[in-house]
Amino acid sequence: MSTQVPADASVGSSASPAVEAGPAADKAEHPSHRWWVLGVIAIAQLMVVLDATVVNIALPSAQKALGFSDGNRQWIVTAYSLAFGSLLLLGGRLADLIGRKIVFLVGVVGFAGASALAGAAQNFEVLVSGRALQGLFGALLAPAALSLLNTTFTDSKERAKAFGIYGAIAGAGGGVGLLLGGVLTEHLSWRWTLYVNLFFAIVAFIGGMALLRKGAPADRPKLDIPGTLLVTIGLFGIVYGFSNAETHDWSSPLTWGFLLLGVVLVAAFAWWQTRAKHPLLPLRVLVDRNRGASFAVLGIAGVGMFGVFLFLTYYLQLSLHYTPIKTGLGFLPMIGALMVSAQLATNTLVPRFGPKPIVPLGMAMSAAGMAWLTVLDGNSSYAANVLPPLIVMGLGVGLAMPTAMSVATAGIDARDAGVASAGVNTMQQVGGSIGTALLNTLAATAATNYVHSHGASPAALAHAQLHSYSVAYWWSAGFFAVGTVLALLMYRRGLPEQVADGESVAVHM
Template identity: 70%
Template sequence: MARGTQGTSAGSDVGGGTKRPRRPSVVDSPNHRWWVLGVVALAQLMVVLDATIVNIALPSAQTALGFSNGNRQWIVTAYALAFGSLLLLGGRLADLIGRKRTFLIGLVGFAVASAIGGGAPSFEVLVVARALQGMFGALLAPAALSLLTTTFTDPGERAKAFGIYGAIAGAGGAVGLLLGGLLTEYLNWRWCLYVNLIFAVIAFIGGMRLLRAGTPPDRPTLDLPGAILVSGGLFCIVYGFSNAERHPWGAPSTWGFLLVGVVLLVAFVWWQGRARQPLLPLRVVGDRDRGASFLAMFISGAGMFGVFLFLTYYLQRTLLYSPVKTGLAFLPMVAVIMIVSVTTTNLLVPRYGAKPIVPTGMLLSAGAMAWLTALDRNSTYAAHVLPPLLVLGVGLGMIFATGMNLATAGVKPRDAGVASAMVNTSQQVGGSIGTSLFNTLATSAATRYAAGKPPSAAVAAQAQLHSYSVAYWWASGFFAVGFVVTLLLYRRGVPASLSDPTAQGGAAV
């Protein structure tokens, strides 16, 4: 769509047409799309950082509420289970009932759930609140990205918008670590949840003012069997990998859930090829560039959340950093991700396409993970931690913004929500699986290292370092697989959907 015609299409969410007289507002401004970007980016930041902000607060919350070490992981898992398993359904609801409505409902629900969690008097209430956060986040995240997809259809503006959005998606986890450390150390662990109220109120006011109600005129009906199959399948997959942290791989509670999850997802794919109006139309994932982007988000999500977890433990337990100092240690990587994301989508992808960009990002990320395996008790931040973090920031910056852009480029307006949900699902499920898998492998490695050695503080410390190294090697392997996959799948050259605004499927602002 030409830049001058944006904001006039009927049945859209931003600047949709209405013939009733109204007073001039910010929606009438030529810059209103950038205000929309600010609103959806703020909402996305809230959702992404919430995956890590509570990690820093867990020890304080455990002391205050008195729950066991065995139950501690449910504070994280409850959010991941609800969020990861319901994302596709949330994305389709955005296509069905309207992106503005879904976005605002998600904001209000997320804020209420955060308030309940912040005031939780018991472990059980906190777990329920985290699950509710995940459920409403599954509404909010795909609605936010689909709003961005249908708002920015001009190739130049789209590149800038997705560069900023990709930077936020890539850096949000690290921002969560820093913010969680600041709030826990200087206020109270409960503020790691209460802070979402501030984000939500600002985004809600902006959304009410900037976004217009509307749904595609040819909106699909809800594929209920598909929703049940994919939600159940994703739940079982995430739960099975989470269970592997506490039970052996041979336990029925681990492999049983994984097997059921795979069966349900296979049944889901089979059903999507036969349903009249499928939840996830195969045309959305059938495009090579789009499919490669979904896989890139999955693999990078697994690797990124893995490094946040183990490097956080290393900084706090080995180098004895405070929560705030730990968060600050990630800031240089955050800055690099943001700079590279914006530069890549504005300068490199429009000229060369995704094929040389994303595989290079995978290769750099694999190298950075391998570099981290050299860390030991005598390592220093400036000489040994910072350099691989900066390389990882360059790699992730090349992957995230490019992957998000191509994963949603060229989709029809009626599929924008579910395509956006697939991006979030890929990253979230990848992060959940990566965190659980790497943690299980690291724990097993530490146990094997300490076996047969006389118990001592030095042996325990070295066992932990060995476990981190094992996790980094596995993460490096994930990125290496990502390099091969994206190198083979991405087409050469600039996709037509990025160079030609008419190839955006008629998406409107």
């Protein structure tokens, strides 16, 4: 059984075993347009990904300008992650039901407007509101962008190249955000870490209007309202609970209470999806073993990645006394290694060996890179002690993440492309939220215990700081190690097979 590609799905989609494009559309398309579509999608995705870190370096300047407290500072980050993480599945389903082009364009315009509002904020409340709106429109934009990529590139070789580029952007966006945040804050103003999104948005909107097809799906099932409420509130509870762990004790009801509520509601959502007539997340999206393995890998990688971006940023600035710009530049070798290995994995290694050896190798290299960072101390130098593990990390993440993203969305029926793409983004976002809260809490506890044991002299405080970073690196390495084992156990051997509409379909990436 074949399904019709929604008219807005892409420019240049070719027929696949599960998806057919209309002949009239095929005649009107030009193959090169697909790569322009990739450019538009990549710019929009970069805007969303880098916003998770670009504001971080600007926070001290923003706090000084607007006069909000240290306790309120976390809400500048949390407001974004709460809205983004809890609404992603809804955004993905809306892309399937309404049309990917319109949801993509609404997301771009809304994200730009929210960025302008936050950048112009004259008080804390407006800044937080703008960040929350960024998360809301990002939840529309991100899954629409990935589903457009999935339905645009169905040829095996082109798909490999496209997902290599997209995965590299997703993995490197945090580092790019740190560099861009440092440049803008140091030479312009903290407000430009938000205003810069307007330039990305203008290019993405014009490109989207010109290149993406108009139209909407012919068959529009009803939206699963109970499922939407359950998963949205459940994900909100999980993200909010972990966010509270940064400022409250784990024994606080504001931490464990929201975590428990979130887990119960997500479990109820999973139960409801087996009974709903028009499920928000159809089980056919989840039944494939390789897809489940990819979701797990992306979530774990989201946790571990924050160990390098967050704590290595602290180390470079506070221990090695780097400026914000120099800190951002310090991550460039990792980004370069990531982009090289992403292309190598998706274009050469996975088509030959399948994901089973490649993803575990990438996760293991990431674990080794994080463990290597634990030896850093106050006398370490960048070239001898920071650069080598950074390159290992970049190579490892480049092998694992783009491969997992491609496998997670390969062979998906066009009607489910949006919600499957939302699942990818949800795992990364929830993983990142867990990583931020958990690693921050563990590092803070380690620093406090060290001071209690060694006193509060300046030397002891400096060593406590380094010890806290080391603890975070070890935990990140542990998460990557768990991901290595799961990937080894869960991925099937050989090239992946996806199931679409009851037919077994070989997918050669």
